[in-house]
Amino acid sequence: MPNNHAAQQNGCKKPQSSDVAVVMVPLPAQGHLNQLLHLSRLVSARNIPVYYVGAATHIRQARLRVQGWNPSGVANIQFHEFPPTPFENPPPDPNAPTKFPDRFFLHSWLHASPRPVYGFVEEISRAFRRVIVIYDSLMSYVVQDIDSLQNADCYSFRSISAFAVASWEALDSPDLPIEAEILRDIPSLDGYYPPEFAEFLNLQSGTRKIFSGEIYNSCREIEGLFLDLLEKRKRNGAEKLWGIGPFNPVSVPEERDIKNRHKILQWLDRQGRLNSVIFVSFGTTSSLLGRTNREIALVERSGQKFIWVLRDADKGDIFAGEVRKSELPDGFEKRVKERGVVVRDWAPQLEILGHPSTGGFMSHCGWNSCLESISMGVPMATWPMHSDQPGNAVLITKVLKIGVQVKCWSRQDELVSSVTVERAVRKLMMSEEGDWVRKRAAELGDAVRKSVEGGAVRKEMDSFIAHITA
Numbered sequence: 030m031p032n033n034h035a036a037q038q039n040g041c042k043k044p045q046s047s048d049v050a051v052v053m054v055p056l057p058a059q060g061h062l063n064q065l066l067h068l069s070r071l072v073s074a075r076n077i078p079v080y081y082v083g084a085a086t087h088i089r090q091a092r093l094r095v096q097g098w099n100p101s102g103v104a105n106i107q108f109h110e111f112p113p114t115p116f117e118n119p120p121p122d123p124n125a126p127t128k129f130p131d132r133f134f135l136h137s138w139l140h141a142s143p144r145p146v147y148g149f150v151e152e153i154s155r156a157f158r159r160v161i162v163i164y165d166s167l168m169s170y171v172v173q174d175i176d177s178l179q180n181a182d183c184y185s186f187r188s189i190s191a192f193a194v195a196s197w198e199a200l201d202s203p204d205l206p207i208e209a210e211i212l213r214d215i216p217s218l219d220g221y222y223p224p225e226f227a228e229f230l231n232l233q234s235g236t237r238k239i240f241s242g243e244i245y246n247s248c249r250e251i252e253g254l255f256l257d258l259l260e261k262r263k264r265n266g267a268e269k270l271w272g273i274g275p276f277n278p279v280s281v282p283e284e285r286d287i288k289n290r291h292k293i294l295q296w297l298d299r300q301g302r303l304n305s306v307i308f309v310s311f312g313t314t315s316s317l318l319g320r321t322n323r324e325i326a327l328v329e330r331s332g333q334k335f336i337w338v339l340r341d342a343d344k345g346d347i348f349a350g351e352v353r354k355s356e357l358p359d360g361f362e363k364r365v366k367e368r369g370v371v372v373r374d375w376a377p378q379l380e381i382l383g384h385p386s387t388g389g390f391m392s393h394c395g396w397n398s399c400l401e402s403i404s405m406g407v408p409m410a411t412w413p414m415h416s417d418q419p420g421n422a423v424l425i426t427k428v429l430k431i432g433v434q435v436k437c438w439s440r441q442d443e444l445v446s447s448v449t450v451e452r453a454v455r456k457l458m459m460s461e462e463g464d465w466v467r468k469r470a471a472e473l474g475d476a477v478r479k480s481v482e483g484g485a486v487r488k489e490m491d492s493f494i495a496h497i498t499a
Contacts, residue, residue: 049161065165214438291376309336313342335369340373430469
C-alpha cells in the first residue's frame with residue numbers, strides 16, 4: 030500500500046478494509062459546502078475514506094457551521110486544503126437589482142482551476158484501486174480531466190431539488206407529472222441571472238462529459254415522481270441515479286452540555302408551549318433592504334413569538350472584515366424582548382427547527398432549508414429570493430402542501446408589505462389551515478425519518494455504496 034501524503038492527510042490513515050476512496054468537490058458557497066460535508070459523513074460511516082477538498086477558508090467555514098454532528102470525530106473524513114484564489118471581497122449589496130449571490134462568488138467560481146483537483150486525485154489514485162469523485166454539478170469545469178485517470182470515476186451531485194431540475198429541463202414536456210395549474214406557477218429563469226452567472230453556466234455545460242451517475246439530496250418520500258422521471262430520461266449517458274437524502278441529520282441529538290447550550294435554544298426551552306414560535310431566516314446568499322426588514326418588523330402587531338435571523342449574506346471570505354448590520358425601527362428589539370429574539374450572527378438552524386417549541390419557518394426556500402424543515406416536520410412560509418428557490422416554493426406549497434405563501438414570485442420586484450407578512454404568519458401559526466398544513470408537514474417528516482433510518486433511503490444508500498465499491 031503506497032504511503033503517500035494524500036493517504037496520510039491530517040494524520041488519518043487509509044482504512045485497512047478499504048481499497049476505494051471518495052473525493053468530494055463542493056462549490057464554495059455555504060448551501061453547497063454543507064450538503065457535501067453531510068454526504069461525507071454518510072459515506073465515511075461505511076468505512077470508506079473521504080477526502081473533502083477546497084480552499085482553506087471554505088473548509089473552515091463548512092466545519093464551523095456543520096450541525097448535528099462533529100466532523101472532528103469522524104476519522105475517515107480527511108480535509109485537503111488548496112491554496113486560495115486571490116479575489117476581491119466586497120460586502121454584499123442589498124440594493125442589487127436581483128437577490129442572486131453577488132460578484133464576489135461569481136469571481137471566485139469563474140476563476141476556479143481544474144489543476145489542483147486533478148493533481149490531488151491523480152496522487153491518491155496511486156494508493157487506491159478505485160477513486161470516486163463526487164462533484165457539485167456547478168463544478169463540472171473543475172473535474173473535466175478526471176476521466177483521463179483509468180481508476181477514477183465521476184458522479185455528479187445535484188444540490189437542488191429534483192422538482193427544480195425536472196421542471197427547468199422540460200416545462201412544456203407532456204411527461205412532467207404536474208397539474209397544469211401548478212405548472213403555470215413554475216417561473217421561467219430567462220433573463221433572471223446576471224451575465225456573469227450565464228458565463229459560469231456556459232463554462233460548466235461546455236466541459237461536462239459523460240459521468241457515471243447522478244446523486245440527489247432527496248428521496249422518493251419527498252420527490253418520488255420527479256426522481257423517477259429524471260432516472261427515466263438518463264441524461265448525459267448516466268445510467269444510474271440515487272436519491273439518498275436528506276443528507277442532514279434527521280433527528281437532533283439530546284444536548285448534554287446544558288451550560289454551553291446555544292442561547293437561542295435556551296430561549297426556546299423557556300417558551301413551554303409546543304409549536305408556539307415562528308423561525309424567520311433567509312439564508313446565506315441574500316441581503317434584504319432596510320425597508321423590507323422594517324416591514325417584517327411590523328409583524329410584532331400579530332403578537333406571535335419569533336426568532337428572526339437578521340444577518341447579511343455571506344462574503345467570499347466570511348472571516349474577513351466586518352459584517353453590515355441591518356437597521357430596525359427604533360425600539361423594536363426592546364419592545365419585543367419578551368416574545369421575540371433577533372439574531373445577528375450564525376444560528377443553529379437545524380437544532381432550532383428540531384425544537385418542539387418551533388411551529389413554523391419563514392424561509393427563502395433554499396434546498397438545504399427545505400430539507401431541514403421537512404426532516405423536522407416543520408411547515409414553511411415561503412419567500413423565495415432567486416435561483417431554484419421559486420420552484421422549491423411551488424413544491425412546498427402546491428405539490429407537497431406543507432407550507433403557505435408569503436411572496437408570489439410573479440411579483441418579485443415589489444416590496445412585501447407588513448400586511449402581507451402578518452397575514453402569512455397568522456395563516457401558518459394561528460388558523461385551521463395552518464394546523465392542517467402543520468399536520469401534513471409532521472406526517473411527511475415522520476415518513477422521511479423512517480425512510481432514512483431503515484427504509485427506502487437506507488436501501489438506496491446501500492445500492493450506491495455497493496455500486497462504487499464493486
